[in-house]
Amino acid sequence: xxxxxxxxxxxxxVLDIEGTTSATGFVVDVLYPYSRAxxxxxxTERAAEPAVSRAIAQVRELSGxxxxxxxxxxxxxxxxxxxxxxxxxxxxLQGIVWAEGFARGDLVSHFxxxxxxxxxxxxxxxxRLYVYSSGSVAAQRAWFTSSPQGDLTPLVSGLYDxxxxxxxxxxxxxxxxxxxxxxxxxxxxxxxxxxxxxxxAREAGWHAVGIxxxxxxxxxxxxxxxxxxxxxxxxxxxxxxxxxxxxSTA
Ligand SMILES: CSCCC(=O)C(=O)COP(=O)(O)O
Ligand SMILES: [Mg+2]
Numbered sequence: 001x002x003x004x005x006x007x008x009x010x011x012x013x014v015l016d017i018e019g020t021t022s023a024t025g026f027v028v029d030v031l032y033p034y035s036r037a038x039x040x041x042x043x044t045e046r047a048a049e050p051a052v053s054r055a056i057a058q059v060r061e062l063s064g065x066x067x068x069x070x071x072x073x074x075x076x077x078x079x080x081x082x083x084x085x086x087x088x089x090x091x092x093l094q095g096i097v098w099a100e101g102f103a104r105g106d107l108v109s110h111f112x113x114x115x116x117x118x119x120x121x122x123x124x125x126x127x128r129l130y131v132y133s134s135g136s137v138a139a140q141r142a143w144f145t146s147s148p149q150g151d152l153t154p155l156v157s158g159l160y161d162x163x164x165x166x167x168x169x170x171x172x173x174x175x176x177x178x179x180x181x182x183x184x185x186x187x188x189x190x191x192x193x194x195x196x197x198x199x200x201a202r203e204a205g206w207h208a209v210g211i212x213x214x215x216x217x218x219x220x221x222x223x224x225x226x227x228x229x230x231x232x233x234x235x236x237x238x239x240x241x242x243x244x245x246x247x248s249t250a
Pocket of ligand 2: 016017018019192193194
């Protein structure tokens with residue numbers, strides 16, 4: 001693989017979180033146990049809250065168990081956690097628990113060292129920043145608010161998840177985001193670790209870069225035909241000029 005310098009003339013960049021801005025290990029080792037330990041209380045004592053009740057109904061529907069009680073729903077959630085399945089109701093319930101954990105100071109998020117300086121530089125260059133993650137909007141907001149580098153939400157123009165945009169491996173979701181931001185696909189860049197997400201963004205007419213961080217679960221998987229970068233340092237963004245990704249694919 002050659003040393004990469006990727007230059008994009010875009011109006012906005014859309015960021016995946018897990019495996020891209022932040023370590024999968026942190027999510028799985030810190031956030032997942034935190035939510036697992038709190039599901040039982042959420043499903044019993046707070047089942048009447050509208051967001052909880054709606055998510056419980058979605059779990060019952062997705063698992064094919066319409067009469068599942070709290071214990072059965074919890075079992076399903078934990079099985080999805082074990083498989084790292086990005087099911088929307090799981091993410092909704094995790095988001096509720098995590099947002100409260102971040103607000104309480106139990107949790108502080110994680111960003112790779114190269115990420116925050118790059119986000120600040122891109123923002124200063126007039127490029128809008130958005131997030132599109134399987135993690136719920138509530139979780140994303142808490143994640144960017146409670147970073148070790150302070151509150152990063154002033155950098156971010158909008159948050160998208162599988163609830164408000166749709167599944168991350170479907171081109172229609174990226175078209176929906178483009179329409180919502182008012183930026184046309186050719187002026188949008190998506191950064192992600194997952195090949196299927198990069199393919200879907202490209203099919204929607206976006207630029208897409210595969211982030212290949214050593215040690216991340218998808219880092220060895222080919223990102224067929226997409227430019228790739230190991231860190232955000234390798235990516236220069238501006239709203240003017242031309243796009244150049246020469247010598248950037250594996
Ligand atoms: C703060 S979001 C928590 C991470 C998470 O639960 C998740 O599923 C992230 O998936 P991504 O789409 O960002 O790879
Ligand atoms: Mg990811």
